Every structure is written in C-alpha cells, then in structure tokens.
Amino acid sequence: MLTPRGWWFLIIVLLIFAIGAFAVVNYTTVPAILALTLLLWFLSQWIYFNLAANGALAQLQAERLVLQGGRTTPVLWANVPFQVRLRVYHQGNFTIRYALLEDRLPAGINLVEGHTATTATLPRGQAVDIRYTAQCPAPGVVRFEGVRVRVADLQGFFYRRIFLRDPVEFLVLPPLVDEEGNQRADKRFNILPPPGIHRLRRPGAGDELHDLRDYQPGDPPKMIAWKASARKDKLITKEYESDVPVRCMLFLDTSEGVRLGPTGNTLLTRLAGISAVIAQAAAANRDLVGLTTFDDRSAQVLRPARTQTHMITVLRTLADVAALQPSTRGVPLETMIRQVYPLAHEIYPELMTKKVNTVPLSRLWQPLLDRWWGWIVVFILVAPPALAAYKLANILGGPPLPGPVQKIYQTWMATTFDFAVRITPKVFWVTRILLALLIWMTVLCLPSVLAAVVWLLYGVRGWFGQRVAELRKRKQLAALLSLQDGAGPDAIERYIHDDTAFAQRISDFLEHHRHRCPVPMYDDDGRYRYRCEQKAQVLAYQLIRAVGVARDNELYVVLADLTELGDDLEPLVRACRVARARRHHVLIIVPWPVDIPTPDSQTPSPPPADSSSRPEKLGEEPRINKHQQRIAQIVQDSLTRQYHESFRSMRRALSQAGASVLRVNDGDPVRLVLDHLDRLRGMRSRR
Amino acid sequence: MTTASTDPHLESARQNHTQRLSPRQVVERLLQDERIRRYTFAALGALALTALVLYLSGGDIGAAVVMLVGTVSIVFRWAAGPPLVLLVLFYFSVFPFGYLQLGYNNPLQVRETHFRISDLILVMSALVYCGSAYRLLGLVHQSLPLENTSRRRDEAAPRRPSTHIAANELTQFVSASAAMVLAGQVVWWLINAFDFTPMESGFPFQWADQESFARYRSGSFPPGEFSxxxxxxxLTVGLLFFGYLLYRLVFGYWRLRVMGPAEGAMILANTSWAESHRERARIEKWRAWGRQRVLARRRYERSRTTAVSDSRIAALAVGRHDSPHRGTDRLDNPSS
Structure with a gap:
C-alpha cells in the first residue's frame, strides 16, 4: 500500500518524466533521464517491499509466555505482577527492514515495567523479543488478542499493517490472603491446624477440655465438674473447646447494575474481591464456605466445603463473574458500531480491507420502488411508450382501450399533436411534417424522460452522503461476523437489514473480545435502567433455600446492590426474618458508588465559581458552561440525596428483619464477617 | 533462532521512538548522532553536487535555490522537500537561467546524450539526496503513516530509531543508487533505440536505424511509420502497461498463495454476496415486513385484550350487569 509520501513522489516523478520525455526532450534530456532513474529506483523499492511482504510478513509468527513468580502459569493472581515475554520471528527468505511491533495490552491492566512496543529489523530466523511486566488490579479475565505489526520501507513509501492474532485468555484470580484477611502471595495451607482446631482456643462443643469456670445459671448439669466443685465448695462448670466449623454462605450479586463501570473498577469487581478475601479468611480458620452468585434471572450455587479444590473453584467462579459485562440492550446501534468498527479494523485488518470486503456501487444505488410513489414514477416512465407501441401495433384497426383510458389517450394524443403542429416553424412541407412528427414524439415521451431523470437522481443519491459510510461500515462488519459464524453470504444481508440480530451479534462480538461499550444509564423516561428489581426475589429464594439445607447456625453474607430496590425489597426482608428465626446471622454488604459521597462524609456542594472571576476573553461560552455546571451540580445533589434516602430506607427495613447492613467502604467488612463467625462459633449449643 | 538485540542502550533508544522532537533536538540529532549524521552528510553532499552540476551548466540561480530548498526541507522536516527539490531541479534543467525561455531545439538531442558524465553525476546526486532525505525524515520525524485520516491528539508518529541503521546501510544505498543510475541510462537508451512498427508482421518494435536521421525529422509520416x-x-506506454500486468500477475498470484484461510473465505463470501445481494435484499425486506406484521398483530391483540379487560372492570365498577359470557366470547373469539 502506497503512503501519501509515496504517492506524491510517484506523481511528481511521472509528471517530470512525461514532460521531460515528450515535451522538452528536444531541448534537454536531463529531466527524462532523472525521472526515469528515480522511477526505476522507486519500482525497485516497491518490488522489494512486496517481496518482503509476501515472503516474510505472511510467515510472521508470535509466541507468548506469561510468567508469574518465575513460572509460566495458566491463571494469574490479581495485584501480583506478571511478566509477558513475546517472541516474533519468521522463516521467510527476505528481511523485513523496518517493523513496529506492538502487543495489544488488554483493558484493565497496569503496565509496571517495560514497553509493549518495539521497532525491529527482522531477518530470517532472527527473533525479536518484547518483554514487559504488568499487573491486574482486580480479578476477572484478561484477554491478549495478539500483536499489531506495522511494516514500512526505509523511505516511508510503502506500508502494510497486519495483526498476528494469538488470542489467549487468562483468569485473574483474587489475591490470596491469610486468616486475618491480609494479602499474601504464597499459599500456606499446610501449616494450618486440622479441622475444628483453632489457633485461638475458644469454648465450644468439642471433646477437649478447655477450661473451668464458675457455674452460671443455665449451664447444663452434665457440664458441672463435680470434683472441682467439691474441692472449691462451689459449683464449677467445665468448658470444652470448640471444634465445630462454622458455615459461611456468600451471596454475590452479579446483576447488570453492578457490572457497570470501566474494566477492573466495577462494583462487581470490588464485591468479588471482598468475597474472595472473606472466603479465604474463613477457610483459613477451617470454616466451610459456600458461594451463590445470582442476578435478576438465575443463581448458581457452590455448596459450602473446605477443601483446597473447593477454594480454587470459588476463586475461579469469582474471577469469572468479575469479568461479566453489562448487556448492550438499549444502546443505539450507531454507538455500538462506533465501538466495534475500530476494534474489528484493529484485530482483523486483512478482513476489513476494501480489497476483500467491499460494497459495490450497485448495492449503494437507492431503489426507487421502496417508496410508494416510486410505482407512479415507473408508471409514468412506462405508460407513454407502451401506449404508443400499442396503438402502433393496432394502427390498422384494433380493439379500443377501455372507456376512460381511451378518452385520456385520445385527449393526450390530440393535445400533444396540436402542440407539436403549433410550435413547428413554417418551412418546406416535407421538412415541416418530419419536424412536427419529431416534436410530437418528443413531447409524447417527455413524461418518460422526466420519470427516468427522477429515477436516476433518486438512485444516485445513494452514492453520496452519510448513508454510504454507514452502509459500508455495516456491510463490512456483517461480512466479518457472518464469516465468524460460518453463515455465509445469507447472514451478510440479514445483518444489514435486521437491526435486532445485528445489535445482538455485535454485543456478542464485544463481549467475546472483552471490550466494554458505554451503555445509557437511564431510559427515555428518565428511569434507571439497571435497577434489576427481580434480583431481590431470586436472592430471597436462594436465602430460604440455604436456610432449608442448613445444619447448624450459619452466617449468610449478602454482597449485593440493594439500595435502590425500594418496595421490591420485601421478599428479601421476609427471607431475612426466616433466617433470623432459625438463629442464623445475616450480614448484608452493600457496594457504594465511587462518585457518590458517603452519608458520613457528605460535604456541601461547592458553590459555582463567580462569573466575574473568569477572564473576559472567554466570551459567552463559559457562561453557558457555568449554567450547565450548575444544573449538573443540582442534579448530582438531588441524586445523592435520593441515594442516601434509599440507603437509609433499605437499612431500616433489613435491620428491622434482624440483618446487619453495612457499606463496603464503611470500616473493614472482612474483619466484621470474621467477628460474626466468631460470635456464631460461641453460640453453638453445648452437648 | 537468535534474538535480534539485547543491548539495553539499544532497547532504550528503541522505546523512545514516539516522542516528538523539538527543532533543536532535530538539529542535534542530525549533526550529533553518529549514525544519522552519515545520512545528513550524504544528503547535503548530494545536494552540493547537484548544485555544482547546475552551476557548471550555467544555472547559478538554480544551484542556489536547490541548495536552499534541500537544506531547509531537511532541517524543518518537510515531507514535501524531496519532490520540491525535484521540481526545482526540473525547472532549472529546462530553463537554466531561470526565466521561461527554452534553449536550442535539437531533435538529435536524444541521440547525443547517452551516458554523459554530467547527467550521471546529477542523477546520482539527486537520487542520493532523495533517498537520504526520506530516510532522515523517518529517523527524525515520522517513519510510518498515521492510522487515521486525521491525526488524533494523543496519537504519536513513530520514528525509526537510529540504532536500526546498519553499519553498511548507507554504502548499500549508494551502491544501489549507482546501479540504478546506470540502469536508468540503459533503459533510456533502450526506449529510444526502437521503432514502433505495428504494420510489420511479428513483434511491433524493431531496432531503429541509428545511422538514419529520418525518424527525427518533423512533419507527417506515412501510415505505419512513426517518429x-x-x-x-x-514503447513507454507498453512498458508501463505490460510491466504493471506482469507485476500484478506475479505478486497477485503470490498474494493468493500466501493468503490465510479466513481471508480466502472472506473473498468467497464477498463475491457470492456481491453476485446475489439483490435477491438477498429482497428476501430480507420480506422477512422484515413479516416481522413487523407479526408485531403489529400482537400489539393489536394485546390492545384488544386490555381494552376488553378495562371495559369489564369499568362495568363492574359502575355496577352494570353485563353478561359474563359476552366478554369471554369476545376474548376467546377475536372475530366476534
């Protein structure tokens, strides 16, 4: 592909050659020889670039190694740096003189050290390495798409871009923590005591004697240490160690409302991180941990267990759900195309070029018959010649046309003939007759000509304007998607015409490539689109189901965005009452949006800046901005107040049902969960 | 397999290839970076040689203008610099004294100007200048075109690091240029050594009679003979046409050979769609019409059901005694 630099050079050289070889060659041959030599040099560079492009670029290969802790790994840990080693090489017969290689960094990854791009000369068999260290700040899924390769000659005349697709996905597990909830990078399960034995001994219902204490009313008589009581002359009670593990069930909200936000910084990611810490801390205490992920339609349950395999399964599940994206339902198709078209061009450049994926002009032609009045134009186009042909065919007599049509026909013929005779100049009679006939035929067919012009103008309109660009983009994307589906050319036209199918397929494409599309938060009526009120019902059902299968007092930790559910919270309130009636603990952790101040730290909104303090040279526009800022501030304050009120209502309703409610940014939720577990452990009924 | 480079200095130099340089940095690199300096001197030397040839042929103004434009375009990183120098060179070759007056009209000029030393030097120096200037542009300004038609604010134009310049790169370039100069002379001689003879049987080009002046005369020629x-x-048009045909044949076929399966499938799908898109579009329009019709029917049914329910509720609310079967009939049998 010629660059603008190459085009300009070629055009100038050809111009000089044309003038030098054919216009001024009798005066001087220097321009012709100069241009010819430059042209030969240009062609030699062109040929070499094509040789390298076909012989080496097409055989380019990439190998990727991802190392964490010095070893290759199929999964990654969040907040732990990992190294990416990328090796690019080819076995072609030519040298790529200049290439820019760039690894496509997945979204949500922080580059810690090194660079993702490098320039290189690539001879046969010699590899180029790209090494960098990165870190995933949050659990989820990381997708490496491949390497972007841009090749040019040394002069910058020719250019080609390819993408070495090497898609590989890594699950990013939440970081490992110890029993106190502190992060650590290595696993130390093997130093833990056996099940039921805690480092911090506490009274419970085990077999081992823990301590003796004074009798308290209510202690069962069988716990009285009679010998000790006799010696002390007062009742002494035996205390046994607790050796019964407590079961903790996590309920994680994965509805679309918590999936909103940039990659790695969503409410769901934070909730999943907290869930992971709680699960690991509880497991470190040898307590059983289960996980239920739910949204507004369904739920997935992992029953409580204690094994390392189960913990890994829990972490994998958390990483999976942390990578979930909000659906693009309701997003305008144009917005989605704006997102997906550059992505498709970047990852599939060879499939999106005009050479292999094009739109012919005939497809852009605007069909007239799509409009109802198009049929009228066609009738006007066809009717006069058809009438004339019919009458000519029956010139020696034939059946007349049906009544009114015959009358229109006669009037039309007579009027046009009269008009032709009147405007024909008075010349020699033979000429006059011929001229009059010519004019008459022209006037007869004038409507057809006008209709043809209308048809032409209407159809040609399709070749210009915004519609062309939109149709071309859509067709190219449709061809790419149908190729991926293996659906063939049928699907191309279907995606062009069917907005619903096309939007759904684009959404799948974006999700497959882990690309987040901005979604509208509110619908046309101003309602919040991601309230997901059905999730309260699903959660309540799962909570009651967990109560139904519970063996002992359990702790239910609900990590869900329930703030804006309002009256739809009622099923959950009832479920909490059921759980509390069975002596279970319910702890609800609510995520808090980053852009909304907490009720504790709410500060009055800053007053808008004084317009007099602004520089005058800014003119009128700052005043408009200030007005908009003020409106935005008012709306923001109103939304904040509304959110605080919703949170208070929710907390009141759930607290009345016996559940503890706290915000995710209010203190240390992990510590609080562990305290609840300890409290539960002490509440076990003695033997 | 070996790794291309592991030198940390080279690596750091490679990584800084997207920073935009200030004019001062450009001059510093042009003159202080040892590898870039070779190209700078090559370009300026070639420019000086061009100016010298022009000066000796009487174009002193042309020499100065070429020198000025060439130097300024390098310092200020003009991508249009080399074509501009070529245009200036062309102008002062045709009009050595600067004003629009052609010299002596000599039809035999072509015969007498093969392999002239001054032409060789001029062409060689112009070629070296163009190549060096473009390579310098890649080294200090931009080596790859931008991805978008309009430059984004955060888009950096990549430069070729000077560490990429091989030790013998300039030598190879100058040698290739010399070969190209000789090839240019040979091709120019060949272009003028043939007569176009379409009326003759066989190949339509024949060696021209070098002793005869007849083909250089002006005026009309008999049919079948050309000046x-x-x-x-x-001959030029034929060379360009058939050369391009050969190029497309060879590289087009090669491109098909190295094409990936996805690309091939895309070509097939695109071709198939292009041949049948009218029929497919018609079918899809009917499908869309069918969907709309179903939706409209559902909407109509729903509105009727809602209206009937509302009317029954309203009737019950006002205590009107209506037949219980009437509403049921209407619900069950829409045609009623």
Missing part, C-alpha cells in the same frame, strides 16, 4: 517521439511514447 522517434511517437515510438518512444508507445
């Missing part, structure tokens, strides 16, 4: 200029034109 030297016309033969040159036909």
């Amino acid at each position: 030297a200029g016309q033969s040159r034109f036909f």
